[in-house]
Amino acid sequence: MTSAARRPLEGRVAVVTGSGQGLGLSYARELARQGAAVVINDVDQQAVDAAVASIVEDGGRASAVVAPVGSAETATALVEGAVEAFGRLDILVTNAGILRDRSLLKMTDEDFDAVIGVHLRGTFVCVREAFRHFKENGVAGRIITIGSPTGQYGTFGQTNYAAAKAGIVGMVRTWAQEMARAGVTVNTVVPVAATAMTETVPYFRAAVEAERAGEPVPAFFRRDLGFGSAADVSGVVAHLASDEASDISGQVIGVGGDRLQIFSHPRPVSTEYEDGGWTREAVARRLPALIAEHRQSVGETLPPLPEELQPKDAS
Numbered sequence: 001m002t003s004a005a006r007r008p009l010e011g012r013v014a015v016v017t018g019s020g021q022g023l024g025l026s027y028a029r030e031l032a033r034q035g036a037a038v039v040i041n042d043v044d045q046q047a048v049d050a051a052v053a054s055i056v057e058d059g060g061r062a063s064a065v066v067a068p069v070g071s072a073e074t075a076t077a078l079v080e081g082a083v084e085a086f087g088r089l090d091i092l093v094t095n096a097g098i099l100r101d102r103s104l105l106k107m108t109d110e111d112f113d114a115v116i117g118v119h120l121r122g123t124f125v126c127v128r129e130a131f132r133h134f135k136e137n138g139v140a141g142r143i144i145t146i147g148s149p150t151g152q153y154g155t156f157g158q159t160n161y162a163a164a165k166a167g168i169v170g171m172v173r174t175w176a177q178e179m180a181r182a183g184v185t186v187n188t189v190v191p192v193a194a195t196a197m198t199e200t201v202p203y204f205r206a207a208v209e210a211e212r213a214g215e216p217v218p219a220f221f222r223r224d225l226g227f228g229s230a231a232d233v234s235g236v237v238a239h240l241a242s243d244e245a246s247d248i249s250g251q252v253i254g255v256g257g258d259r260l261q262i263f264s265h266p267r268p269v270s271t272e273y274e275d276g277g278w279t280r281e282a283v284a285r286r287l288p289a290l291i292a293e294h295r296q297s298v299g300e301t302l303p304p305l306p307e308e309l310q311p312k313d314a315s
Contacts, residue, residue, distance in 0.1 A: 007035030008242040013086040015039040015078045017069045017126060018096030020047030023146070023191055023230045025054075027093050030234035031241060032060030037086040040064045041078060041096065061086070069096035069122035075129035083133075091241045092130040093144045094123045097164075101157045112160045119164035124171065131175075131184060140183035142241045145172055147190040147252060152263060153300040169252055173265070176250025185249035187240050190263065191233040192226050192256030203302065206309040217257070220306055226259030236260070269294045 014031045018024040020042030028038045032055045040051045040062055048064045055062040063085035067074040082089040097119045100111035123145055134141035150158050151165025168188060175186045194211060198204045207221040211229060221227045236255045239245055254261035270290055274282045 007033075008244065009091070009238070010035035012036045012090040012241070013039070013082050013088050014091035014093065014241065015041065015065075015082050015089065015126075015130070016093040016095055017041045017078070017122070019093075020044050020051050022195060023193060023233060024093075024095040025051050026230035026234045027095060027237045028062070029055060029058070029060075030231075030238045031091065031093075032058065032062065034238045034242070036091060036241070037061035037063075039078065039082045039085065041069065042066065043068050068118070069094075069126065070117040072125045072129070074122075075125040078126060079129050079133050088137075088139070089130065089133055089141070090139060091142045091144075092126060093146070093237060093241075094126050094168075095146045096122055097146070099158075100160060103157050104159055107159055115160035116164050119161070120167045123168050127171075127175065127186070131179060131182075134184050135182050140246065141185075142245070143175075143179075143184065143186040144237050144240050145186065145188045147188040149190060149192060149254070149300055152190065152252075152254075154298055156299065172252070173250050180249065183246070185240070185246065187245075187248060187250065188252045189233065189236055189240070190252060190254040190261075191230075192254065192259075193228055193230050193233055195230075198227075202311040203305060205311045206305075218309060219258075220309060222257030223259060224303060226254070226256040226261070228257030232257055 009031060012035065014036045016024055016028040016031065016038060019028040019040045028040055028051065032038050038055060038060065040048050042048045043066065045066050048066050052062040052064050063081065065078050065081040067077055079089055098115060100115050102111055127143055130141060130143060133139070145168050147168055148161065148165040150162045151169060154162050172186050172188045179186055194204070194208055199208050204227065207217045207227060210217045217228060233255050236253055240248065252263035254263060270293070272286065272290060274286070
């Protein structure tokens with residue numbers, strides 16, 4: 001554990017949703033290392049028990065709320081669980097999520113609703129309940145929501161996930177205005193890290209194999225792609241949870257490997273005028289050249305893998 005004299009979250013209490021494993025567990029462990037007591041949340045009792053034990057074994061404090069994120073009842077249970085276990089709540093990290101990837105014509109209503117329910121509605125109800133607690137108790141709380149590159153760029157087969165993650169950013173920019181007077185900050189972190197999903201993608205194989213072997217991940221992945229481990233993301237989450245970040249709110253911060261990025265608020269890239277208004281004919285006359293000059297990209301284009309990092313069984 002970090003020495004007490006250097007722990008900026010000493011005495012604070014955090015809830016981290018979806019923290020039984022993976023990125024969420026990494027965030028929870030880092031918050032605990034920085035002094036916070038942590039409420040672990042997941043739907044898997046065994047994973048939750050193991051997560052709590054790992055924090056306690058490292059000298060930290062942790063408790064658990066086993067419940068699916070998405071309902072107002074779970075949001076209330078998370079806040080109440082923090083107060084019952086540790087007497088207060090100061091930090092919320094909304095990490096819980098699921099995937100139901102399918103292309104548009106194959107995506108069912110159930111696929112769409114399930115992902116929206118956990119990611120978007122789950123973030124909404126948890127943040128609403130945490131902010132209610134912060135405001136009623138005069139707590140200058142810290143809220144960190146988790147986004148995704150998909151929410152910024154779009155990804156084939158992820159209509160539901162893209163909508164949810166883009167929606168979270170929209171809510172955060174609204175909440176930052178609504179929460180400012182209460183001294184509460186809210187930000188989005190966009191992680192790029194090795195997960196169970198990336199382990200199956202040949203493009204990332206060299207990075208995954210290096211990490212499994214305890215070897216350094218090649219610089220191409222860590223720097224050019226900003227792709228690393230869950231631990232590479234946790235420092236940003238922990239900093240945003242601290243008093244040192246009291247003037248940071250409404251921001252979208254990407255992090256992975258050795259790279260940190262600040263995403264801009266969407267802004268017009270071109271402003272044009274047409275005397276008398278934009279008739280269809282005027283649009284047809286002028287729009288093609290404007291689009292040709294300022295066309296927006298869709299999706300995220302990954303650079304070619306260096307030869308030495310190509311999968312050995314690639315055709």
